[in-house]
Amino acid sequence: MSERSDIEAVVKTYLDGLYEGDVEKLARVFHPTSALTSCDGGELKAVPRDQWLEAVKNRPSPKSRGLPRHDEILSIDQAGATTALVKVKCAIPPRFFTDYLSLLKIEGRWQVAQKVFATETREEAKAAE
Numbered sequence: 001m002s003e004r005s006d007i008e009a010v011v012k013t014y015l016d017g018l019y020e021g022d023v024e025k026l027a028r029v030f031h032p033t034s035a036l037t038s039c040d041g042g043e044l045k046a047v048p049r050d051q052w053l054e055a056v057k058n059r060p061s062p063k064s065r066g067l068p069r070h071d072e073i074l075s076i077d078q079a080g081a082t083t084a085l086v087k088v089k090c091a092i093p094p095r096f097f098t099d100y101l102s103l104l105k106i107e108g109r110w111q112v113a114q115k116v117f118a119t120e121t122r123e124e125a126k127a128a129e
Contacts, residue, residue: 007076007084007103010110014101015071015090021061023053031104031111038117062092070096081105096120 010029017025030049037046047055062069070091078084082105090097102114 003078003081003105004076006110007078007086008073010103010112011073011076011086011088011101014112015069015088018056018090018092019061019069019071020063021056021059023057026056027053029112030115031106031113034111034113034115036115036117038119067091067093074098084110094121094123096122 013025014029016022017029027049030053032049034049035046036049036052037044039045070089070093072089074087074089076084076086084103086101086103088099088101090099097117097119099115099117101112102116103110104113105111106113
């Protein structure tokens, strides 16, 4: 596989794990020291990976709720052999996200070192009625 294919596979695992609520998939692609960072009400909010995984484990997944997928890789910017920045969109309606995933190639495999994201809440037609 090429480096780009390897990066895409990591991001696909992330998006699948998010949609399915599969914390094992998410833990596999996020480095143990990673955090998820956003700006909430003008304040920086950083959540350590394990705290986020616990929240994912304790909420219904979008898949179990019958929600449609809204995920897509928007761009991949690779710098050298060990650094990449991937922009994706995804959703857990009514929350829609733009994620910036900083990936590093650590011990021979790509891992998310940091996630910075923005959230937009919007109304959407109900999934399946």
